[in-house]
Amino acid sequence: MFSLSLHAVALCAFASAAFALPRPVPAQVAREVTGSVEPLAHQAPDAQVLILGGGVAGVIAARSLAKQGITDFIIVEARDELGGRMRSAAFGAPNRRLTVELGANWIQGTQKGNGPANPIFELALKHNLNTVESDTDTSMTTYDVNGAVNYLDVFKNALDAFTQFTIAAAARLPGNLVDLTARAGYSLIGQKPKSPHEIVSEYYTFDWEFAQTPEQSSFIASAWGMNWTYNVNQGGFSEDNLLSVDQRGFKYLIQAEAAEFLHPSQILLQATVATIEYSDSGVSVILMDGTKLTAQYAICTFSLGVLQNDDVWFDPPLPAWKAEAIYSMTMGTYTKIFLQFHQKFWFDTQFALYADSERGRYPVWQGLDIDGFLPGSGVVFATVTGDYSKRIEAMTDAQVQSEVMEVLRAMFPNVTVPEPTAFLFPRWFSDPLYRGSFSTWPASFVPQHRINLRAPIGRLWFSGEAMSEKYFGYLHGAYFEGEATGKQIVGCIKGQQCNPQRPILGIQNTYPYGV
Numbered sequence: 360m361f362s363l364s365l366h367a368v369a370l371c372a373f374a375s376a377a378f379a380l381p382r383p384v385p386a387q388v389a390r391e392v393t394g395s396v397e398p399l400a401h402q403a404p405d406a407q408v409l410i411l412g413g414g415v416a417g418v419i420a421a422r423s424l425a426k427q428g429i430t431d432f433i434i435v436e437a438r439d440e441l442g443g444r445m446r447s448a449a450f451g452a453p454n455r456r457l458t459v460e461l462g463a464n465w466i467q468g469t470q471k472g473n474g475p476a477n478p479i480f481e482l483a484l485k486h487n488l489n490t491v492e493s494d495t496d497t498s499m500t501t502y503d504v505n506g507a508v509n510y511l512d513v514f515k516n517a518l519d520a521f522t523q524f525t526i527a528a529a530a531r532l533p534g535n536l537v538d539l540t541a542r543a544g545y546s547l548i549g550q551k552p553k554s555p556h557e558i559v560s561e562y563y564t565f566d567w568e569f570a571q572t573p574e575q576s577s578f579i580a581s582a583w584g585m586n587w588t589y590n591v592n593q594g595g596f597s598e599d600n601l602l603s604v605d606q607r608g609f610k611y612l613i614q615a616e617a618a619e620f621l622h623p624s625q626i627l628l629q630a631t632v633a634t635i636e637y638s639d640s641g642v643s644v645i646l647m648d649g650t651k652l653t654a655q656y657a658i659c660t661f662s663l664g665v666l667q668n669d670d671v672w673f674d675p676p677l678p679a680w681k682a683e684a685i686y687s688m689t690m691g692t693y694t695k696i697f698l699q700f701h702q703k704f705w706f707d708t709q710f711a712l713y714a715d716s717e718r719g720r721y722p723v724w725q726g727l728d729i730d731g732f733l734p735g736s737g738v739v740f741a742t743v744t745g746d747y748s749k750r751i752e753a754m755t756d757a758q759v760q761s762e763v764m765e766v767l768r769a770m771f772p773n774v775t776v777p778e779p780t781a782f783l784f785p786r787w788f789s790d791p792l793y794r795g796s797f798s799t800w801p802a803s804f805v806p807q808h809r810i811n812l813r814a815p816i817g818r819l820w821f822s823g824e825a826m827s828e829k830y831f832g833y834l835h836g837a838y839f840e841g842e843a844t845g846k847q848i849v850g851c852i853k854g855q856q857c858n859p860q861r862p863i864l865g866i867q868n869t870y871p872y873g874v
């Protein structure tokens with residue numbers, strides 16, 4: 360096992376890498392000089408497999424190769440550590456700093472009895488991660504523009520409505536009825552929220568989970584997504600949510616797992632991919648510094664947002680069927696806004712809702728200054744999603760802070776709310792390594808699109824959270840996809856079973872256009 364000091368890993372990875380690092384040249388220049396991937400046959404590749412991205416999918420794909428004895432791979436990661444969207448930060452005034460999670464925070468669904476286990480839960484147990492049960496349904500206080508107002512009855516109705524929603528969605532499956540927007544689904548079961556209390560309650564059950572509005576999301580896939588994760592009668596893990604409060608960061612579980620099987624020479628950190636050249640015989644990757652790496656296979660685990668925003672160039676350009684699939688899935692954004700105060704002055708429950716006249720305006724609040732969580736931390740955070748996240752990413756921190764403070768002062772009219780001692784929020788959508796937080800399934804994304812999103816092109820494979828049919832958006836989705844891609848490449852390398860999914864060309868309506 361190597362040292363978990365990430366800096367050391369980075370240095371080792373560079374020092375002992377099995378390839379010579381050429382003189383840095385800009386990517387465009389390198390492309391002209393080195394030409395296409397054709398000469399691959401004449402030169403020894405740098406590795407059998409390049410794993411592009413060191414998040415959960417990349418690390419688990421690597422583990423699945425290593426388990427089958429294929430160790431000639433390199434994980435290429437832009438950041439200085441593994442973990443991807445499992446990303447923590449030190450937060451707080453200098454004398455009161457603690458670790459908070461900017462990205463993934465919950466193990467969503469655990470295990471009931473001997474039923475199927477969430478593999479992230481299993482990793483958390485294996486690596487002794489410090490988690491606490493998150494009571495998302497009953498530990499709730501409700502507020503609106505007039506301060507504390509009890510509308511828990513409205514909130515409970517929204518929770519029940521979501522169950523009805525999943526049942527109504529399932530009723531469409533046997534007859535193969537077309538998908539609808541989640542908004543249409545809600546309307547069909549008579550749920551038409553109008554008051555701010557009803558709207559924020561719906562927001563909590565829907566947007567707060569999917570990072571997109573019901574208008575932007577699939578009726579059917581949203582329902583099965585929730586079932587597959589949470590509903591034990593439907594193949595899900597359990598109803599429980601465990602929140603990581605581990606001060607090593609939630610990412611510790613994947614870094615500790617990686618440390619068990621990865622050798623430093625198999626990781627290249629601080630290496631940003633600019634261009635991916637691919638063919639039926641191999642893949643080569645050009646980094647921002649001009650370094651070119653070649654391999655027989657590559658697995659691209661970059662987020663859907665990265666694929667959608669041309670942050671990485673493909674040569675040749677991706678075919679139309681792949682581009683259509685990439686643009687047809689949605690990358691949502693989920694933003695946690697952390698505040699620290701000298702003293703706790705807020706609710707004692709784990710959660711609070713704030714009903715504004717504007718849907719999605721700083722609606723969900725979470726206290727961390729609670730026994731079993733981070734007592735004494737003075738930390739509370741708000742969450743915004745979707746277009747509201749994009750809106751605040753375009754504002755300055757000071758502007759966002761002043762809006763958030765305005766909301767807190769509305770929630771607590773009888774408290775003299777002081778300015779926070781620390782304030783922080785990540786900009787996932789603006790970050791060229793992510794371009795959002797996690798994928799969500801819109802109504803216009805048909806099952807054939809998902810097959811195409813996942814299908815390899817030549818020796819270039821695609822993996823990651825967004826490719827998962829049952830668990831898109833989740834850590835366990837990234838895990839299962841990484842594992843599956845790794846296994847398939849093992850089959851191809853060993854020549855036992857190599858069955859790459861073929862794309863579906865020209866996805867059609869079942870009924871012709873009438874014009």
Ligand SMILES: Cc1cc2nc3c(=O)[nH]c(=O)nc-3n(C[C@H](O)[C@H](O)[C@H](O)COP(=O)(O)OP(=O)(O)OC[C@H]3O[C@@H](n4cnc5c(N)ncnc54)[C@H](O)[C@@H]3O)c2cc1C
Nearest residue numbers: 412414415416437443444463464465632796823824834837
């Ligand atoms: C705010 C937020 C909250 C979330 N909450 C939860 C939660 O509570 N529970 C849950 O289960 N899931 C949650 N998720 C989703 C979960 O984090 C993801 O599904 C999962 O981490 C995705 O893993 P991945 O390996 O598919 O992708 P990634 O983690 O994105 O891995 C891809 C890697 O590629 C790297 N990369 C990108 N571009 C380049 C490049 N050009 N060159 C080199 N490297 C590059 C990235 O740095 C990254 O490390 C959340 C995500 C976010 C952002």
Ligand SMILES: *[C@@H]1O[C@H](CO)[C@@H](O)[C@H](O)[C@H]1NC(C)=O
Nearest residue numbers: 505506507508770771772773
């Ligand atoms: C604020 O204080 C007033 C007067 O004491 C009280 O009537 C009111 O209910 C309080 N409001 C809240 C939201 O606590």
Ligand SMILES: *[C@@H]1O[C@H](CO)[C@@H](O)[C@H](O)[C@H]1NC(C)=O
Nearest residue numbers: 525526528529582583586593
């Ligand atoms: C979701 O689970 C409910 C049971 O709570 C079930 O009735 C419904 O059919 C499931 N829906 C889907 C889409 O799987």
